[in-house]
Amino acid sequence: MQYPLPIAKLIDNFMKLPGIGEKTATRLAFYTLDMQDKDVEDFSQALIEAKKQIHSCSICGNITDTDPCEICSNTNRDQTIMMVVEQAKDVMAFEQMGEYNGLYHVLHGVLSPMDGIGPEEINIKNLIIRLQKSDEIREVILALNSTPEGESTAMYLGKLIKPSGIKVSRLASGLAVGSDIEYANSITLKRAVQGRISL
């Protein structure tokens, strides 16, 4: 015996989401059956609307429902500094930090020759054009993940941007605040020692 078709379909759809296996998908599908009609309709509509209305900002590549995005069109932001991130989610993480008031550029990925992702496949061309066009930008912060791909992408971009005379920096590596030395890996420890700060 199988589940009735409508619920089997719903389970299949939940299973397409990352990190959701058959058991969880079944639990979620059954849960939605017990939800209010209106809540399910809202959910259904939110999926369609997000997919329809959200797109990449034509300037920075951040997700937005306007174009240019809220950040690119905000003239109160510092136009002399730009942070290059991998994903639109990273923009939100820095915005929540609340200390950065400059521009962003979203790469939508990192270089990964093993997966066939070269400079053409990510949003690098637009970055270079933006930097060439602007005579205000003084610094580019490469805020890429501390993964092998993130670091090699940062190296690549650094070499590309530096000749133009713009200052290029990357985020500090070291111990996460609140973490134990005991559990840190040796590369992190090495970075933390290399980047030690005098008191």
Place this chain on the structure above:
Amino acid sequence: MQYPLPIAKLIDNFMKLPGIGEKTATRLAFYTLDMQDKDVEDFSQALIEAKKQIHSCSICGNITDTDPCEICSNTNRDQTIMMVVEQAKDVMAFEQMGEYNGLYHVLHGVLSPMDGIGPEEINIKNLIIRLQKSDEIREVILALNSTPEGESTAMYLGKLIKPSGIKVSRLASGLAVGSDIEYANSITLKRAVQGRISL
């Protein structure tokens, strides 16, 4: 800064699901943005269709898109035995086991006086009516969870059904197959010893 409204709404909707917090909801919402248009439309429609088409079988209370459900309308099934379960999902678990060919009755919950759930709040009345109407049913298996509420509901139903002369049984308690005695709790061990089987 907040996420653009359509994505913020989608995140909120994912957060209404059980076991999904803000971080996971955000990850899922961003994932759906990268999905194919058709997949998102299918997902959206699957939610609405499941909610609209799935209802409880008027006889047994199992979820179904027909009425009566596939099991109740299947005359090849053993009409002399009925398994009483808490949730529709439990029906599927026993069906997947593949050894049981009788009828079901879904309670949609268990007695829980602390939460204000008495016999009127769950599908007990229909169960008694079914048993009274049928002159075929010889045995009722109370396949309720091995929780305090499940066991007290089983006790309650046992007292209610036994006077009619129908045989009432409950599932065996004991060690789960593949589990270690070392990790079993003492009530489980007690049940396993009490229910020991001679070889």
